[in-house]
Amino acid sequence: xxxxxxxxxxxxxxxxxxxxxxxxxxxxxxxxxxxxxxxxxxxxxxxxxxxxxxxxxxxxxxxxxxxxxxxxxxxxxxxxxxxxxxxxxxxxxxxxxxxxxxxxxxxxxxxxxxxxxxxxxxxxxxxxxxxxxxxxxxxxxxxxxxxxxxxxxxxxxxxxxxxxxxxxxxxxxxxxxxxxxxxxxxxxxxxxxxxxxxxxxxxxxxxxxxxxxxxxxxxxxxxxxxxxxxxxxxxxxxxxxxxxxxxxxxxxxxxxxxxxxxxxxxxxxxxxxxxxxxxxxxxxxxxxxxxxxxxxxxxxxxxxxxxxxxxxxxxxxxxxxxxxxx
Amino acid sequence: xxxxxxxxxxxxxxxxxxxxxxxxxxxxxxxxxxxxxxxxxxxxxxxxxxxxxxxxxxxxxxxxxxxxxxxxxxxxxxxxxxxxxxxxxxxxxxxxxxxxxxxxxxxxxxxxxxxxxxxxxxxxxxxxxxxxxxxxxxxxxxxxxxxxxxxxxxxxxxxxxxxxxxxxxxxxxxxxxxxxxxxxxxxxxxxxxxxxxxxxxxxxxxxxxxxxxxxxxxxxxxxxxxxxxxxxxxxxxxxxxxxxxxxxxxxxxxxxxxxxxxxxxxxxxxxxxxxxxxxxxxxxxxxxxxxxxxxxxxxxxxxxxxxxxxxxxxxxxxxxxxxxxxxxxxxxxxxxxxxxxxxxxxxxxxxxxx
Numbered sequence: 080x081x082x083x084x085x086x087x088x089x090x091x092x093x094x095x096x097x098x099x100x101x102x103x104x105x106x107x108x109x110x111x112x113x114x115x116x117x118x119x120x121x122x123x124x125x126x127x128x129x130x131x132x133x134x135x136x137x138x139x140x141x142x143x144x145x146x147x148x149x150x151x152x153x154x155x156x157x158x159x160x161x162x163x164x165x166x167x168x169x170x171x172x173x174x175x176x177x178x179x180x181x182x183x184x185x186x187x188x189x190x191x192x193x194x195x196x197x198x199x200x201x202x203x204x205x206x207x208x209x210x211x212x213x214x215x216x217x218x219x220x221x222x223x224x225x226x227x228x229x230x231x232x233x234x235x236x237x238x239x240x241x242x243x244x245x246x247x248x249x250x251x252x253x254x255x256x257x258x259x260x261x262x263x264x265x266x267x268x269x270x271x272x273x274x275x276x277x278x279x280x281x282x283x284x285x286x287x288x289x290x291x292x293x294x295x296x297x298x299x300x301x302x303x304x305x306x307x308x309x310x311x312x313x314x315x316x317x318x319x320x321x322x323x324x325x326x327x328x329x330x331x332x333x334x335x336x337x338x339x340x341x342x343x344x345x346x347x348x349x350x351x352x353x354x355x356x357x358x359x360x361x362x363x364x365x366x367x368x369x370x371x372x373x374x375x376x377x378x379x380x381x382x383x384x385x386x387x388x389x390x391x392x393x394x395x396x397x398x399x400x401x402x403x404x405x
Numbered sequence: 406x407x408x409x410x411x412x413x414x415x416x417x418x419x420x421x422x423x424x425x426x427x428x429x430x431x432x433x434x435x436x437x438x439x440x441x442x443x444x445x446x447x448x449x450x451x452x453x454x455x456x457x458x459x460x461x462x463x464x465x466x467x468x469x470x471x472x473x474x475x476x477x478x479x480x481x482x483x484x485x486x487x488x489x490x491x492x493x494x495x496x497x498x499x500x501x502x503x504x505x506x507x508x509x510x511x512x513x514x515x516x517x518x519x520x521x522x523x524x525x526x527x528x529x530x531x532x533x534x535x536x537x538x539x540x541x542x543x544x545x546x547x548x549x550x551x552x553x554x555x556x557x558x559x560x561x562x563x564x565x566x567x568x569x570x571x572x573x574x575x576x577x578x579x580x581x582x583x584x585x586x587x588x589x590x591x592x593x594x595x596x597x598x599x600x601x602x603x604x605x606x607x608x609x610x611x612x613x614x615x616x617x618x619x620x621x622x623x624x625x626x627x628x629x630x631x632x633x634x635x636x637x638x639x640x641x642x643x644x645x646x647x648x649x650x651x652x653x654x655x656x657x658x659x660x661x662x663x664x665x666x667x668x669x670x671x672x673x674x675x676x677x678x679x680x681x682x683x684x685x686x687x688x689x690x691x692x693x694x695x696x697x698x699x700x701x702x703x704x705x706x707x708x709x710x711x712x713x714x715x716x717x718x719x720x721x722x723x724x725x726x727x728x729x730x731x732x733x734x735x736x737x738x739x740x741x742x743x744x745x746x747x748x749x750x751x752x753x754x755x756x757x758x759x
Contacts, residue, residue, distance in 0.1 A: 202423030363576035
């Protein structure tokens with residue numbers, strides 16, 4: 080496809096794609112690159128070499144050093160790649176589905192349905208995103224912590240199935256549950272951009288000639304929506320989705336850093352950096368706690384941003400122009 | 406223009422109502438026991454006290470009645486007077502803050518406001534300036550460098566940046582410490598010798614003619630302000646750049662150049678004043694950036710503002726405090742956006758003269 084070719088020739092997006100491929104390789108090869116210890120229950124919990132509270136610098140045994148409590152940083156960075164992909168991709172899938180549904184329905188039906196849905200979208204946008212995510216995260220943790228969550232547990236199980244491959248008939252692991260609350264909170268407040276964009280694009284193409292032509296030859300409304308309108312409206316969504324994946328990973332890392340997302344000792348980059356909070360005066364000596372996971376986050380998010388930015392540049396003239404289909 | 410402003414004003418109550426509904430929805434996901442904190446004014450001393458509170462304040466009533474009571478206040482069955490209610494500023498009792506949520510906000514807001522005020526000017530000023538530079542030198546080296554800077558800056562988490570600058574400028578060099586004031590300055594500020602006018606350390610220090618405290622305060626602000634602003638530079642750079650690029654393509658710019666005007670005048674007098682119109686809407690983005698950014702920034706720098714309190718409360722699952730602060734912040738955001746939109750109506754001549 081032309082778009083793919085353009086992505087590969089643009090140096091910035093090429094760099095982004097190469098980075099993403101590298102991260103994907105690391106994620107897949109994690110059990111080989113950082114084998115979990117034999118008796119570990121969950122490979123995502125970083126193994127501890129003793130219990131000393133003093134972080135150790137890079138050494139032969141621990142190539143990237145250890146944090147307080149002797150969690151191996153190398154292990155955490157490698158397995159954290161998997162966490163980052165899972166969290167980022169699953170959140171993006173769900174936010175885009177929710178946003179696309181709401182936006183399509185609003186654009187398609189118009190009238191008061193459109194008005195109501197757009198006001199609802201505005202109300203959700205009135206909340207500063209990080210604050211809203213933190214708020215809902217803490218509410219959900221209180222509810223799940225109680226033990227009887229009803230329909231919310233159902234949501235958590237769906238998410239657990241997709242993120243961790245967890246069997247829905249079993250109880251959700253409490254460690255995973257905390258991560259899921261963070262993800263749910265982000266999804267709940269992250270769909271609005273998709274809704275607005277898809278609605279705008281559908282409205283822009285709805286009255287174009289080929290849609291009218293299709294209607295004239297008797298195509299039903301639903302058919303028009305699926306075969307003609309959605310494909311044209313969906314490309315801008317790809318752009319947003321690729322940039323948003325990076326942004327969701329950033330937000331989730333922030334939640335973990337604050338202690339709300341991944342639990343202490345879980346292989347998540349944001350969580351690992353939160354260990355540095357107790358060592359600020361001597362941070363220059365314990366730089367490895369911040370630098371290694373930090374570089375991982377920056378490169379990961381940068382990769383998604385480079386690809387998304389390039390996609391936007393490629394699709395921009397088509398987005399701005401109101402001319403026919405692709 | 407009047408029609409535009411009226412339309413914007415009419416949406417605001419709807420938005421605010423919606424915000425309270427959403428907050429209340431999250432609130433009602435808690436059990437009556439957990440919600441009892443809304444009505445506690447002191448740390449409960451007896452176990453049975455909570456049951457009494459649930460009974461007294463109708464936390465088991467039907468949901469729409471609870472919403473009404475929460476918003477408007479409830480008649481105290483003993484005294485008959487109406488007390489509390491969100492509209493009266495009662496947001497409940499904070500477990501972590503050991504006082505009412507409203508009091509906590511009152512205590513912590515000045516620190517956050519000081520940080521935000523000192524950040525807003527560099528954020529907008531430098532971001533816009535960089536964007537104009539980038540657009541004017543479109544596709545040349547400076548533009549490319551700035552674009553790289555923008556996209557890399559956009560990818561760095563706030564807390565990583567904050568910790569890195571702390572590492573270099575505090576742990577290694579000792580130039581700019583975290584927290585709000587040094588111990589010696591704190592002692593003076595809290596003593597009777599120091600008069601509080603605005604609760605903002607920098608302004609008060611100047612008004613008290615204590616330049617040493619003013620400088621100490623600034624010293625503590627350097628790193629948090631830098632952290633808070635750099636991410637927003639990346640955003641502002643990009644928005645300003647694309648707006649300026651559009652403007653520079655316009656016919657009246659070509660006319661101005663062909664009239665023989667100096668390039669400087671063309672850019673700063675004609676292009677920027679028109680190109681900046683959409684940038685006013687950045688005001689809304691700046692506000693969001695600040696409200697979101699202070700949570701992480703204050704936590705990293707141990708800065709005693711509203712943001713770090715929110716983080717603390719969330720960690721302790723003090724949901725009442727978290728909901729209260731989020732409600733407050735959302736109201737601020739809605740009002741801020743309204744202000745920006747009205748301002749935009751005044752600036753954009755197409756709306757003003759319509």
